[in-house]
Amino acid sequence: MQSRRRFLGTFTLPAAAAAVGVPFRPTFLRASASDIAVELKRHPGAPDAIASDEDFWFEVSRAFTVDRTLVNLNNGGVSPAPGWVQDAMKRHLDYSNLAPPYTMWSILEPQREGVRERMARQWGVDKEEVAFTRNASESLQIMQLGLDFERGDEVLTTTQDYPRMITTFKQRERRDGIVLRQIRIPIPAEDPAEVVRLFEGAITPKTRAILASHMINITGQILPVRELSVMARSHGIPLIIDGAHALAHFDFTLADLDVDNYSTSLHKWLFAPHGTGLLYVRREKIQDVWPMMAAPDTMDDNIRKFEEIGTHPAANYLAIGEALTFHQGIGPARKDARLVYLRNYWAERLLEHDRVRLHTSLKPGFACGIATVQVEGVDTGELNNWLWDKHRILSVGIKHPEFEGIRVSPSVYTRPEELDRFVDAVGSVVKNGLA
Numbered sequence: 518m519q520s521r522r523r524f525l526g527t528f529t530l531p532a533a534a535a536a537v538g539v540p541f542r543p544t545f546l547r548a549s550a551s552d553i554a555v556e557l558k559r560h561p562g563a564p565d566a567i568a569s570d571e572d573f574w575f576e577v578s579r580a581f582t583v584d585r586t587l588v589n590l591n592n593g594g595v596s597p598a599p600g601w602v603q604d605a606m607k608r609h610l611d612y613s614n615l616a617p618p619y620t621m622w623s624i625l626e627p628q629r630e631g632v633r634e635r636m637a638r639q640w641g642v643d644k645e646e647v648a649f650t651r652n653a654s655e656s657l658q659i660m661q662l663g664l665d666f667e668r669g670d671e672v673l674t675t676t677q678d679y680p681r682m683i684t685t686f687k688q689r690e691r692r693d694g695i696v697l698r699q700i701r702i703p704i705p706a707e708d709p710a711e712v713v714r715l716f717e718g719a720i721t722p723k724t725r726a727i728l729a730s731h732m733i734n735i736t737g738q739i740l741p742v743r744e745l746s747v748m749a750r751s752h753g754i755p756l757i758i759d760g761a762h763a764l765a766h767f768d769f770t771l772a773d774l775d776v777d778n779y780s781t782s783l784h785k786w787l788f789a790p791h792g793t794g795l796l797y798v799r800r801e802k803i804q805d806v807w808p809m810m811a812a813p814d815t816m817d818d819n820i821r822k823f824e825e826i827g828t829h830p831a832a833n834y835l836a837i838g839e840a841l842t843f844h845q846g847i848g849p850a851r852k853d854a855r856l857v858y859l860r861n862y863w864a865e866r867l868l869e870h871d872r873v874r875l876h877t878s879l880k881p882g883f884a885c886g887i888a889t890v891q892v893e894g895v896d897t898g899e900l901n902n903w904l905w906d907k908h909r910i911l912s913v914g915i916k917h918p919e920f921e922g923i924r925v926s927p928s929v930y931t932r933p934e935e936l937d938r939f940v941d942a943v944g945s946v947v948k949n950g951l952a
């Protein structure tokens with residue numbers, strides 16, 4: 518019964534970890550921000566060369582306070598924040614509590630503008646196009662609930678999109694009489710033109726919006742959102758982009774994508790405080806989208822209307838600044854190359870076994886740090902629980918109508934030795950079963 522409870526739906530291990538009480542305690546003293554910065558400067562070189570430089574990544578790992586008694590291979594769910602991001606947040610929280618109406622509202626809250634400007638600059642857009650939200654779910658629901666639809670209008674997405682976003686459209690089906698259409702795309706999908714064709718082929722005269730993931734959460738598949746955006750625009754249909762896993766994971770800018778909106782969490786791959794997200798909306802499109810909480814009409818074309826959510830902490834949002842600095846310090850291209858290196862490190866070795874199947878492409882450009890692996894003949898839920906019970910390895914067991922497998926998402930602090938343990942554990946299951 519317990520193992521069944523621990524394998525409900527798509528995401529199992531956070532629940533499993535909670536059930537067994539993952540301890541919260543740093544296992545070694547973390548390095549200071551300046552120590553790390555000095556060390557990182559000692560490692561110049563091309564991203565691909567740095568990707569396997571364990572001295573460099575050891576210094577990066579020292580910024581985190583993670584529990585090394587377990588192996589956390591579910592960094593895609595939600596990431597630990599580096600110590601100095603946590604420190605900044607605590608500092609701002611302490612200050613907030615001195616006299617919140619003054620310190621939090623009058624002093625700290627306006628400082629959000631500086632963070633907005635830096636985030637906009639990093640991803641190549643205007644600060645008047647960037648709103649902070651609590652997570653990707655909030656950003657996406659602003660888009661999904663904020664566009665005007667009429668009864669009978671259709672919205673289009675895939676069968677692999679995030680369950681909460683599907684639920685959001687399904688609620689609109691019940692409430693507003695719209696129709697959700699879901700298409701299947703290949704797993705993995707290695708032909709971007711085919712993906713665009715599949716979406717375009719499902720458009721009807723009633724299609725009013727398309728939802729597509731930049732990176733599909735259950736496989737790590739990267740979709741061609743730039744091309745999808747061009748296609749959707751040619752039909753006059755808004756494309757809502759779910760970038761929950763993509764931003765600050767692989768190396769791109771919003772300017773590169775040339776899209777009209779983009780929703781992401783910042784507590785995944787930017788390593789920002791938990792409960793932070795971002796919504797980008799192209800300036801001319803802001804007035805087309807209703808905020809989820811009401812804002813005055815004077816704010817109709819102001820990106821800040823999406824931040825009108827009542828009283829909220831300032832600390833979380835301000836500490837995004839430290840997370841951004843950490844991201845810049847590592848270097849987006851180096852981070853991307855390291856995450857690909859770590860994925861290949863475990864995946865290529867597991868693929869040497871006959872019964873191991875990967876549901877993620879290893880070809881350049883189709884995925885980054887996340888990949889999903891299946892051992893044929895072994896139940897994914899049981900394997901996922903076994904990894905935790907026997908080896909204290911946290912992963913995500915996925916059972917989807919079209920495939921199943923263990924989702925693996927190491928991070929910049931993951932040590933190769935931890936991946937060796939994962940590879941050896943799965944290798945032993947291939948040979949001996951769940952013994």
Ligand SMILES: Cc1ncc(COP(=O)(O)O)c(C=O)c1O
Binds near residue numbers: 593652653678
């Ligand atoms: C593809 C995708 N979209 C949206 C979300 C929602 O993110 P959050 O829970 O941070 O709101 C997730 C979370 O894992 C996701 O994987």
